[in-house]
Amino acid sequence: MRILILGGDxxxxxxxxxxxxxxxxxxxxxDNYLRRRxxxxxxxxxxxxxxxxLPARAEAWKDVTGLDIGVTEDNICEYDVxxxxxxxxxxxxxxxxxxxPSAPYSHKSREHTVFTQYNNVVGTLNVLFAMAExxxxxxxxxxxxxxxxxxxxxxxxxxFIEISHNGRKDTLPFPKLPGSWYHLSKVHDSHNIHFAxxxxxxxxxxxxxxxxxxxxxxxxxxxxxxxxxxxxxxxxGTALNRFCLQAVIGHPLTVYGQGGQTRGYLNIVDTxxxxxxxxxxxxxxxxxxxxxQFTEQFSILELAELVQKAGAEYGLQVEMEHxxxxxxxxxxxxxxxxxxxxxxxxxKPHLLSETLIESMFGEIEKHKDRVIPELIMPKTRWRGVRExxxxxx
Amino acid sequence: MRILILGGDxxxxxxxxxxxxxxxxxxxxxDNYLRRRxxxxxxxxxxxxxxxxLPARAEAWKDVTGLDIGVTEDNICEYDVxxxxxxxxxxxxxxxxxxxPSAPYSHKSREHTVFTQYNNVVGTLNVLFAMAExxxxxxxxxxxxxxxxxxxxxxxxxxFIEISHNGRKDTLPFPKLPGSWYHLSKVHDSHNIHFAxxxxxxxxxxxxxxxxxxxxxxxxxxxxxxxxxxxxxxxxGTALNRFCLQAVIGHPLTVYGQGGQTRGYLNIVDTxxxxxxxxxxxxxxxxxxxxxQFTEQFSILELAELVQKAGAEYGLQVEMEHxxxxxxxxxxxxxxxxxxxxxxxxxKPHLLSETLIESMFGEIEKHKDRVIPELIMPKTRWRGVRExxxxxx
Numbered sequence: 001m002r003i004l005i006l007g008g009d010x011x012x013x014x015x016x017x018x019x020x021x022x023x024x025x026x027x028x029x030x031d032n033y034l035r036r037r038x039x040x041x042x043x044x045x046x047x048x049x050x051x052x053x054l055p056a057r058a059e060a061w062k063d064v065t066g067l068d069i070g071v072t073e074d075n076i077c078e079y080d081v082x083x084x085x086x087x088x089x090x091x092x093x094x095x096x097x098x099x100x101p102s103a104p105y106s107h108k109s110r111e112h113t114v115f116t117q118y119n120n121v122v123g124t125l126n127v128l129f130a131m132a133e134x135x136x137x138x139x140x141x142x143x144x145x146x147x148x149x150x151x152x153x154x155x156x157x158x159x160f161i162e163i164s165h166n167g168r169k170d171t172l173p174f175p176k177l178p179g180s181w182y183h184l185s186k187v188h189d190s191h192n193i194h195f196a197x198x199x200x201x202x203x204x205x206x207x208x209x210x211x212x213x214x215x216x217x218x219x220x221x222x223x224x225x226x227x228x229x230x231x232x233x234x235x236x237g238t239a240l241n242r243f244c245l246q247a248v249i250g251h252p253l254t255v256y257g258q259g260g261q262t263r264g265y266l267n268i269v270d271t272x273x274x275x276x277x278x279x280x281x282x283x284x285x286x287x288x289x290x291x292x293q294f295t296e297q298f299s300i301l302e303l304a305e306l307v308q309k310a311g312a313e314y315g316l317q318v319e320m321e322h323x324x325x326x327x328x329x330x331x332x333x334x335x336x337x338x339x340x341x342x343x344x345x346x347x348k349p350h351l352l353s354e355t356l357i358e359s360m361f362g363e364i365e366k367h368k369d370r371v372i373p374e375l376i377m378p379k380t381r382w383r384g385v386r387e388x389x390x391x392x393x
Numbered sequence: 394m395r396i397l398i399l400g401g402d403x404x405x406x407x408x409x410x411x412x413x414x415x416x417x418x419x420x421x422x423x424d425n426y427l428r429r430r431x432x433x434x435x436x437x438x439x440x441x442x443x444x445x446x447l448p449a450r451a452e453a454w455k456d457v458t459g460l461d462i463g464v465t466e467d468n469i470c471e472y473d474v475x476x477x478x479x480x481x482x483x484x485x486x487x488x489x490x491x492x493x494p495s496a497p498y499s500h501k502s503r504e505h506t507v508f509t510q511y512n513n514v515v516g517t518l519n520v521l522f523a524m525a526e527x528x529x530x531x532x533x534x535x536x537x538x539x540x541x542x543x544x545x546x547x548x549x550x551x552x553f554i555e556i557s558h559n560g561r562k563d564t565l566p567f568p569k570l571p572g573s574w575y576h577l578s579k580v581h582d583s584h585n586i587h588f589a590x591x592x593x594x595x596x597x598x599x600x601x602x603x604x605x606x607x608x609x610x611x612x613x614x615x616x617x618x619x620x621x622x623x624x625x626x627x628x629x630g631t632a633l634n635r636f637c638l639q640a641v642i643g644h645p646l647t648v649y650g651q652g653g654q655t656r657g658y659l660n661i662v663d664t665x666x667x668x669x670x671x672x673x674x675x676x677x678x679x680x681x682x683x684x685x686q687f688t689e690q691f692s693i694l695e696l697a698e699l700v701q702k703a704g705a706e707y708g709l710q711v712e713m714e715h716x717x718x719x720x721x722x723x724x725x726x727x728x729x730x731x732x733x734x735x736x737x738x739x740x741k742p743h744l745l746s747e748t749l750i751e752s753m754f755g756e757i758e759k760h761k762d763r764v765i766p767e768l769i770m771p772k773t774r775w776r777g778v779r780e781x782x783x784x785x786x
């Protein structure tokens with residue numbers, strides 16, 4: 001299958017590119033290195049030493065496997081770039097990771113908020129128009145997030161919910177209560193993509209993904225040069241990955257607030273499985289399909305305790321600290337999200353175990369000298385402008 | 394009250410500015426003349442001859458009433474403009490009409506789609522940040538649209554709906570199924586504003602307005618120089634206003650498709666009443682409140698028949714034509730939208746009558762020589778890119 005991967009230089013994008021290439025697909029990856037630049041701006045870097053460009057990564061891949069991954073270093077917010085890619089490559093599947101992916105980043109300042117929504121919404125609009133114009137039968141596999149739903153007091157369905165009201169019924173988009181300017185950009189995308197399917201008959205799958213953890217996939221293990229990135233800083237790092245690194249370097253685990261915040265989680269190898277299942281089983285013409293992509297739910301406190309326990313086994317003394325929550329979110333809440341559609345397609349989950357956590361400790365130790373500990377504590381606050389401007393009475 | 398009106402040069406914006414000024418409020422209006430430029434681009438113009446700038450309008454207003462309306466000719470997509478306005482004027486209420494308001498315009502091309510979503514989303518984000526920074530206690534009265542809801546098969550509530558699901562209950566945002574790229578931009582705004590209320594404690598009222606008709610308000614009748622604009626072209630004109638004009642110039646009424654499309658409607662004088670009621674009864678701190686702002690529901694066919702009947706009384710021979718629907722929408726559907734919250738605040742509706750339609754005929758006749766008939770038939774098609782690029786199989 002001809003597969004175009006948007007954001008192919010990222011944590012999941014690069015791993016996905018190798019995964020499909022290894023399975024015989026014709027893969028092309030595009031990235032504008034937004035994440036690399038954002039790291040440079042704040043003086044952070046991936047824990048894992050990753051090669052310094054997509055062409056270098058593709059060359060290493062070729063060297064190790066003999067397989068080709070096509071690459072483009074450019075920006076999908078430029079329509080001529082997107083149109084040319086679709087016209088020349090005629091992808092059958094488009095896997096869209098090509099967005100600014102961080103909630104804290106979107107809260108750094110007004111400029112960051114506007115940039116996040118502009119970048120994500122306009123990039124996705126460009127993709128939709130290019131599909132309508134050049135490859136109307138292609139299938140868009142879009143990475144959304146479970147964070148689009150927020151934490152309602154009812155069970156979270158997969159994208160749509162049947163509502164009975166005043167004696168009538170309809171199946172409608174599940175109401176969204178996203179928790180950051182970044183998550184809002186994903187909600188905007190979902191609405192835009194759904195509409196494009198309705199008016200143009202496009203095919204799309206919105207993967208509302210949970211929080212991903214893990215360092216290795218089958219392909220990253222082949223050669224040190226094929227490593228994917230691993231972020232641990234407050235802006236781009238995610239919960240379990242951060243906790244594992246904190247445990248290794250002896251930093252107290254940063255539990256935001258009470259720690260009752262519950263979310264869906266999955267292993268990076270399951271991300272690859274899910275994206276492959278969605279891609280190999282495309283949506284119908286005109287269908288906008290939503291899958292909740294995670295394998296297990298945990299509260300932050302449960303995760304911290306798991307890491308503590310695995311740390312003890314491993315011989316690490318792990319402390320835990322309840323830090324003042326920089327976000328605005330419920331710290332105790334009901335959470336029960338459906339996630340059966342990918343299981344129905346054949347997903348075999350790799351559930352979180354102490355063994356996995358301990359193997360992450362081992363991998364992190366290898367690169368421990370690269371850690372910049374000052375970048376671990378949260379600095380970006382959701383109330384931001386109201387606090388820093390002294391306007392909050 | 395110090396009132397800032399965003400989009401104060403528009404059909405409703407200018408009428409609103411005069412309305413509040415007349416009632417003793419301190420009014421300031423800002424507009425970047427987007428609508429005037431869009432008209433110039435497509436060679437159209439308002440039916441009514443309006444003065445050619447906000448300063449000229451404010452001068453005429455001063456001349457007629459002795460009252461001041463402050464004006465700024467600038468763009469709310471520029472943050473320094475918005476921040477300066479909020480810092481210097483410290484508005485207590487912000488009435489936000491300052492957006493690209495046309496569904497067909499947003500479907501003209503990819504560039505128009507991107508512009509519409511950029512302009513509306515970024516302008517509104519700027520307003521939210523300026524409020525948080527400079528006037529956190531001010532009340533945002535945002536003009537949304539009933540079109541955010543689409544046409545679900547259940548009753549449409551005012552912004553939120555209580556959902557019972559698997560034995561639990563929650564009150565959540567009413568699911569949205571907007572019908573154009575423009576309407577999507579308003580959905581994005583609603584989500585962003587709701588979030589700003591949650592994280593910053595801002596006060597906001599989202600007025601999901603129906604289709605507005607009418608030429609005159611109390612203030613526009615005072616002097617010919619105080620007229621507000623009246624659009625009848627396919628891009629900026631709305632259903633009833635267009636039908637009345639078509640009746641007067643002997644153009645068949647342009648019913649799109651079967652004409653069963655049902656929407657909420659209201660008289661421009663009721664828009665002013667509703668906006669005043671919302672402004673004088675502000676939302677609580679942190680509250681995001683949604684009012685459905687219309688007084689009656691009609692199908693397009695019912696409106697056309699009303700105009701035909703009023704035309705017969707008035708002595709006009711009115712034809713009707715079912716034109717190929719340029720939009721993608723249901724032409725027969727259930728529609729029942731709640732609209733009691735503004736009535737509870739004291740709204741006294743001016744319902745549509747043959748008398749009103751006949752008085753509109755009279756007003757339109759006065760300016761009939763200004764009509765450009767070629768601009769009446771719809772040209773902008775929702776499937777656009779798939780049809781014009783020949784990609785639709």
